[in-house]
Amino acid sequence: xxxxxxxxxxxxxxxxxxxxxxxxxxxxxxxxxxxxxxxxxxxxxxxxxxxxxxxxxxxxxxxxxxxxxxxxxxxxxxxxxxxxxxxxxxxxxxxxxxxxxxxxxxxxxxxxxxxxxxxxxxxxxxxxxxxxxxxxxxxxxxxxxxxxxxxxxxxxxxxxxxxxxxxxxxxxxxxxxxxxxxxxxxxxxxxxxxxxxxxxxxxxxxxxxxxxxxxxxxxxxxxxxxxxxxxxxxxxxxxxxxxxxxxxxxxxxxxxxxxxxxxxxxxxxxxxxxxxxxxxxxxxxxxxxxxxxxxxxxxxxxxxxxxxxxxxxxxxxxxxxxxxxxxxxxxxxxxxxxxxxxxxxxxxxxxxxxxxxxxxxxxxxxxxxxxxxxxxxxx
Amino acid sequence: xxxxxxxxxxxxxxxxxxxxxxxxxxxxxxxxxxxxxxxxxxxxxxxxxxxxxxxxxxxxxxxxxxxxxxxxxxxxxxxxxxxxxxxxxxxxxxxxxxxxxxxxxxxxxxxxxxxxxxxxxxxxxxxxxxxxxxxxxxxxxxxxxxxxxxxxxxxxxxxxxxxxxxxxxxxxxxxxxxxxxxxxxxxxxxxxxxxxxxxxxxxxxxxxxxxxxxxxxxxxxxxxxxxxxxxxxxxxxxxxxxxxxxxxxxxxxxxxxxxxxxxxxxxxxxxxxxxxxxxxxxxxxxxxxxxxxxxxxxxxxxxxxxxxxxxxxxxxxxxxxxxxxxxxxxxxxxxxxxxxxxxxxxxxxxxxxxxxxxxxxxxxxxxxxxxxxxxxxxx
DNA sequence: AAGAATCATGTAAAGGTTTACATAGAGGCA
DNA sequence: TGCCTCTATGTAAACCTTTACATGATTCTT
Numbered sequence: 001x002x003x004x005x006x007x008x009x010x011x012x013x014x015x016x017x018x019x020x021x022x023x024x025x026x027x028x029x030x031x032x033x034x035x036x037x038x039x040x041x042x043x044x045x046x047x048x049x050x051x052x053x054x055x056x057x058x059x060x061x062x063x064x065x066x067x068x069x070x071x072x073x074x075x076x077x078x079x080x081x082x083x084x085x086x087x088x089x090x091x092x093x094x095x096x097x098x099x100x101x102x103x104x105x106x107x108x109x110x111x112x113x114x115x116x117x118x119x120x121x122x123x124x125x126x127x128x129x130x131x132x133x134x135x136x137x138x139x140x141x142x143x144x145x146x147x148x149x150x151x152x153x154x155x156x157x158x159x160x161x162x163x164x165x166x167x168x169x170x171x172x173x174x175x176x177x178x179x180x181x182x183x184x185x186x187x188x189x190x191x192x193x194x195x196x197x198x199x200x201x202x203x204x205x206x207x208x209x210x211x212x213x214x215x216x217x218x219x220x221x222x223x224x225x226x227x228x229x230x231x232x233x234x235x236x237x238x239x240x241x242x243x244x245x246x247x248x249x250x251x252x253x254x255x256x257x258x259x260x261x262x263x264x265x266x267x268x269x270x271x272x273x274x275x276x277x278x279x280x281x282x283x284x285x286x287x288x289x290x291x292x293x294x295x296x297x298x299x300x301x302x303x304x305x306x307x308x309x310x311x312x313x314x315x316x317x318x319x320x321x322x323x324x325x326x327x328x329x330x331x332x333x334x335x336x337x338x339x340x341x342x343x344x345x346x347x348x349x350x351x352x353x354x355x356x357x358x359x360x361x362x363x364x365x366x367x368x369x370x371x372x373x374x375x376x377x378x379x
Numbered sequence: 380x381x382x383x384x385x386x387x388x389x390x391x392x393x394x395x396x397x398x399x400x401x402x403x404x405x406x407x408x409x410x411x412x413x414x415x416x417x418x419x420x421x422x423x424x425x426x427x428x429x430x431x432x433x434x435x436x437x438x439x440x441x442x443x444x445x446x447x448x449x450x451x452x453x454x455x456x457x458x459x460x461x462x463x464x465x466x467x468x469x470x471x472x473x474x475x476x477x478x479x480x481x482x483x484x485x486x487x488x489x490x491x492x493x494x495x496x497x498x499x500x501x502x503x504x505x506x507x508x509x510x511x512x513x514x515x516x517x518x519x520x521x522x523x524x525x526x527x528x529x530x531x532x533x534x535x536x537x538x539x540x541x542x543x544x545x546x547x548x549x550x551x552x553x554x555x556x557x558x559x560x561x562x563x564x565x566x567x568x569x570x571x572x573x574x575x576x577x578x579x580x581x582x583x584x585x586x587x588x589x590x591x592x593x594x595x596x597x598x599x600x601x602x603x604x605x606x607x608x609x610x611x612x613x614x615x616x617x618x619x620x621x622x623x624x625x626x627x628x629x630x631x632x633x634x635x636x637x638x639x640x641x642x643x644x645x646x647x648x649x650x651x652x653x654x655x656x657x658x659x660x661x662x663x664x665x666x667x668x669x670x671x672x673x674x675x676x677x678x679x680x681x682x683x684x685x686x687x688x689x690x691x692x693x694x695x696x697x698x699x700x701x702x703x704x705x706x707x708x709x710x711x712x713x714x715x716x717x718x719x720x721x722x723x724x725x726x727x728x729x730x731x732x733x734x735x736x737x738x739x740x741x742x743x744x745x746x747x748x749x750x751x752x753x754x755x756x757x758x
Numbered sequence: 759a760a761g762a763a764t765c766a767t768g769t770a771a772a773g774g775t776t777t778a779c780a781t782a783g784a785g786g787c788a
Numbered sequence: 789t790g791c792c793t794c795t796a797t798g799t800a801a802a803c804c805t806t807t808a809c810a811t812g813a814t815t816c817t818t
Contacts, residue, residue, distance in 0.1 A: 058799075061798085
C-alpha cells in the first residue's frame with residue numbers, strides 16, 4: 001500500500017515539475033533542448049559528429065559499426081570527430097531501432113543468497129565480455145514481483161532471461177495455452193514442467209563421488225540426511241548415494257536415510273533423531289552444507305570429538321564451509337563456471353541457435369578438509 | 380547547409396509518400412518486418428491500442444500516464460483495448476523520448492562479496508519499489524571495466540550510479556578538470572577526494588559501543604587488532620575504541636594496538652605476534668569479523684578455551700560469524716537498510732533535491748553470542 | 759446572448775539511431 | 789566509346805513514445 005502511494009506521488013510530482021526551472025545548468029547556455037533534460041548536459045549526437053566530420057549520419061554510423069565499409073580517410077575523420085565531441089551512441093535510440101537492448105534480466109528469489117552470488121558473478125562476467133549488460137530482479141518468491149519484472153521482457157528492455165527461481169515467472173502462459181516464451185536459461189534449479197535449458201551441477205554424479213570418498217575412507221554405515229519426495233536436487237543426490245553404495249556392494253539400510261529439507265535445522269533434527277533411535281552411522285552424507293552444519297551442531301553439542309567419532313560430508317561448498325569446526329569436507333559447485341556457461345548458452349539462444357542439449361551438467365569438485373576421517377578402529 | 384537541404388527533400392518526399400504504402404492491414408499475414416525480428420513476435424504498439432479503442436495515440440498515452448486527464452468513458456475503452464492487445468509500453472521508446480531510463484547502475488568490485496550482497500538486496504528492493512530497475516557492473520577493480528561501464532551512464536542507459544568501489548570510476552574527470560558527475564551515492568566505502576554522498580555504518584560509534592561492551596564485562600586490557608594509517612574504516616574504528624577507553628578512564632596502551640589490514644591472515648598474525656612478545660590482553664577487539672576469525676584460529680590452535688581464556692569481538696556480522704566456534708559477538712551492519720537508504724538518497728538526487736547531509740550514518744547493532752565472557756577471575 | 763474559460767481530444771514534431779534504397783563516380787572490359 | 793560492376797556515400801524511413809499546440813465542444817460569466 002505504501003508502495004502504491006509512493007509511486008503515485010512520485011509520478012505525479014515528476015510530470016508536474018517537468019516545466020519548472022532546470023536546476024542543472026550547463027556552463028555555456030544552450031537554449032535549444034536545454035529545458036528538457038533534467039539530469040545531463042546535452043550529449044553529442046551522431047549529427048554533431050557527422051557535421052564535424054563533414055559526412056552524413058549514415059556514414060558515421062557505418063564508420064562506427066561496420067568500419068570496413070567506409071573509406072580509410074573517411075573513417076579517420078569520423079574517429080577524430082567522435083573523439084572531439086565525446087560522442088557515445090545513445091543506447092535507447094539504438095535499442096529502439098534495432099529492437100534489442102543487449103540486456104539480460106536475471107530473476108532470483110534472493111540475490112543475497114551466498115549460493116547465488118558467485119553464479120551471478122559468472123553471469124555478469126560472461127555477459128559483459130560479450131557486450132551485454134545484466135539487470136537484476138530480486139523476486140523474494142513474490143508472484144507480484146515476478147509478474148512485475150516481466151515488463152522488462154515485454155517492453156523490450158531485456159532480450160533474455162536467466163532464472164534462478166526453479167519455476168516460470170508467475171504471469172507467463174496465462175493468456176490461453178502456450179504463450180511464446182522469451183529466450184531463457186535456468187540455473188541453480190531446473191524449471192519444472194517447461195522445456196527450459198538448464199545449466200547446473202551434476203548432482204547425481206557429485207553425490208556419487210562424495211559417497212565413494214566416504215567409502216574409500218573405510219565407512220560402511222553411511223547415513224544420508226536430506227531425503228525428500230519433492231525437491232529434485234535432494235532426489236538426485238540421494239540417487240547418487242544409493243548408486244555408490246550399490247557399486248560397493250553395501251546394502252542400503254532404510255534407517256540410514258532421513259528426511260530433510262536442506263535447512264540447518266533439518267540437519268540438526270535428523271541427527272538428534274538418530275540418537276533417539278540409537279541407530280548410528282559412522283559417517284553422515286548430508287544433502288548440502290547447511291544440513292551438514294546442523295549435524296555438526298548437534299554432534300558438537302553432544303560433545304563428540306569430530307571427526308574422530310563421526311565423519312561428516314556436505315555438498316555445495318558454501319562460504320562458511322571452511323570456517324566451521326571441523327572444516328567441512330564437501331563437493332564444490334563450480335559456480336563461476338555455471339554462471340558463465342549459462343550466459344553463454346543464453347546468448348547462443350539469442351543468436352538463434354537451438355541448444356545442443358537441454359541441460360548442461362558440470363562436475364562438482366571434491367574438497368577435502370577436516371570433517372572426514374577413517375572410522376571405527378580409530379574410535 | 381547540409382541540413383537545410385536534407386530537410387527540404389525530406390519534407391517533399393515524405394508527404395508524397397505518406398499516402399501510398401501505409402501498411403493498412405495489421406491482423407494476420409505480415410510479411411514486412413517478419414524477417415527482422417529474430418526473437419519476439421511483433422508486440423502491440425500504442426497505435427494498435429489506439430485503433431482498437433477508436434481514439435488517437437495521444438489519448439492512449441494520456442489514459443495510461445495521466446488517467447485524470449481523460450474522460451471516464453475513454454479511459455475505460457483504452458484500458459479494455461490495452462488488456463485485449465496485451466500492450467506494454469516500449470521502454471526504449473519511452474526512455475528515448477523522456478531522456479531518462481529509470482535505471483540505476485551499481486558499480487561494485489565484487490558482487491559476490493557476502494558483505495555486499497545484502498546491501499544489494501536493499502538497493503534493489505527500494506529501487507523496484509520506486510519503479511526503477513537496477514543494473515549491475517562487476518568491475519573486479521579493473522580500470523578498463525570501470526571505464527567500460529561508464530557508457531551506461533553516458534549513453535543514457537542509466538540515470539544514476541551507486542558506488543561500492545570507494546573511488547570514482549576510472550575515466551571520470553579525465554576531460555580537463557572537473558567533469559560534471561552524474562547523480563551518484565557511495566555505499567560501503569566513502570569516495571576519497573570527491574564530494575559524493577555516502578551511506579554507511581557509523582564506524583566510530585559502533586566501535587565505541589563494542590569496546591564499551593567489553594568494558595562492561597569487566598575487561599580492562601583490551602587489544603585493538605587492525606590499526607591502519609590508510610584505511611578510513613580502520614581508523615574510525617580505532618578512534619571509537621580509544622574514545623571508549625578514555626571515557627572509562629582506561630589508559631591506552633600502545634602495545635595493545637596492532638596493525639592489520641582486515642584480512643583473516645592479518646588477524647592470525649597479530650595474535651601470534653602478541654604471544655611472541657608475551658603482552659597479553661584479556662580481550663581482542665578486532666577491526667572486523669574476518670580479522671576476528673584469524674585471531675580465533677590462532678587461539679584455537681594454541682588450545683585455549685574460548686571464551687574462558689580470551690574474549691573476542693568482531694565487527695560487521697558477516698554470514699559465518701554465527702557458525703564459527705565460539706560464535707562471534709559482533710556489531711551488525713544494517714546492510715539492508717544501508718542499501719535502501721542509499722537508493723532513497725540517489726532517487727531524491729535524481730528528483731533534483733540536494734542532500735541534506737553529505738553522509739548518512741546508520742547505527743551498528745550489538746549482537747551478543749558466545750565469544751565474550753567476563754575475564755580474569757574466571758580463568 | 760455573446761464572449762471567456764474549461765475540457766477532451768487530435769495532430770504532428772521530436773527524441774537518436776540503423777539501414778534499405780538511391781546515386782554518383784571510378785574502373786574494367788568489349 | 790559505351791556499358792557494366794563496384795565502391796563509397798547520401799537520403800529518408802522506421803523504431804514507438806510523449807507532449808506542445810491546435811481545435812472543437814461545453815460550460816460559465818456577465
